[in-house]
Amino acid sequence: MKEKDHIAGAVLHWFDQHGRKDLPWQKQRTPYRVWVSEIMLQQTQVSTVIPFYERFMAQLPTVEDLAAAPEDTVLHLWTGLGYYARARNLHRCAKQVCDAHDGVFPQDLEGLEALPGIGRSTAGAILSLAMDTRAPILDGNVKRVLARYHGVAGWPGQRAVSDALWSHAEHHTPRARVADYTQAMMDLGATCCTRSRPACELCPINSGCTARALGQQSDFPGRKPRKAIPLRKRWLAVATRAPGEVLLQKRPDSGIWGGLWAPPEFDEAEGATEWITDTLSLPPDVCQVDAAFHHTFTHFKLEAHSVRAHLGTNRAPGNRVECAAGSLKWFSLHPPPSVGLPAPIVRLLARLSAETALRSD
Ligand code: SF4
Known part of the structure; x- marks a missing residue:
């Protein structure tokens, strides 16, 4: 697969002017604060997450506080966010970080991915956003941007599609300013390359975008095959x-x-x-x-x-x-x-x- 030119320069330039820089988890950036935000942001929008995140951090400001909290407290703080397995895993993960790692998050992909509820993209986000270590991410927003930019057909839940998107993510992730780039890609997907009616005319990478050239933005990424919901x-x-x-x-x-x-x-x-x-x-x-x-x-x-x-x-x-x-x-x-x-x-x-x-x- 021949890769297109790197998009990082254009994306970072756009970020400097339009990116979000005052989200609660962008302040006092620590692995704990980034990790909690990433778990909350899975399947949930930023505007919904913010009040839950602030309540959570006010009550459980450190990984030690979370590890020591009763399960009922953690689940109460999660009430309304849904997908409660995330909260249970969060709690288990905090205990493991405290018991096995003295309260310090591992600083490599392998160590992070071995923790409950942390997949490759969340591990990448913790490394890049909190430790400024080069590691790609592929959350829902980034999948959409890359699938459209590169014209990757198919549903990202399929292995071949996911592999292709990871390969593009890896290719574009820069060595410098990796935290800003990661945030920029998430912001681009959330505010510009939106699910419906993307603002392509404002997009910093529109000149090389395959979906835009084809006029088929809504075809990427491919949808999950529909099954009747019982x-x-x-x-x-x-x-x-x-x-x-x-x-x-x-x-x-x-x-x-x-x-x-x-x-x-x-x-x-x-x-x-x-x-x-x-x-x-x-x-x-x-x-x-x-x-x-x-x-x-x-x-x-x-x-x-x-x-x-x-x-x-x-x-x-x-x-x-x-x-x-x-x-x-x-x-x-x-x-x-x-x-x-x-x-x-x-x-x-x-x-x-x-x-x-x-x-x-
Ligand atoms: S040009 Fe449009 S479809 Fe392509 S990445 Fe930018 S916003 Fe998304």
Whole structure:
């Protein structure tokens, strides 16, 4: 494959005039701060990430603080960002950096990639942005710029396409000003070479861009082959009690809601009803099934129904809850609990909170 001329000079010149230089993770740049920002920015836009990042750093300013934090605190700080495996890996990674590396991030690709949740692009970003060490990155923005510039056809999830893009990324990464170049490529993808309607006339590399020459910007990068998204129906056993508490269960560490708190979940309404009546010593007729609510995940759509029961002050709860292993706990609804909660459960609790505030029992 014959490479085009290096784009770094033009990209850096553009960066000096138009690049972003005051993002929170660009200040006091350390491997820890860059790493947390890179993990948050995976599948999430900069404007969404900023308030989460600032809250996270205010509470957990160092890798030691993160390693020592309870999992519920980490997941609570992540609530609303989604893709919770990122937060669990972040926590595991911080512990590993502290336990195996005395709190200092490894300074080479191999060492960084051996840590949980750090792939080649994140490792490249830590090396280039925090250590000014030459290492290419290939996040979603950079993939788009390079796929269009070089006319790399196909979906980047395919090995051959990814290999071609990495090879271009490697070729263009300069030896000097590598931190600025890395930031510049991310900025170019985010602000100029956008997914729809890229501002090609303002782009510093437009004269050599294959997609622009062909007038086919929207064909690059290729899209992931579409698969029908399956629908999963679930029933949640939602128990509330006066004066405004809800019973939640901590999910096991694996799975899409791993480590988060949510009402117990069942494949059928009967399972949820049985669990409530058995655990809380209530007759089945106190349970009501609410209208379904929906949430779309990457791989499936969730249709969730709440099977609800409310314990008034005149009804003593069964003691099995108190006896159950630490995975079950009553939480106040006002304010909502400071633990990790999936987005649909945050909405459910807000609704319950409004309803229980209106109840007199
Ligand atoms: S010319 Fe347009 S399509 Fe090509 S890299 Fe620049 S913004 Fe992207």
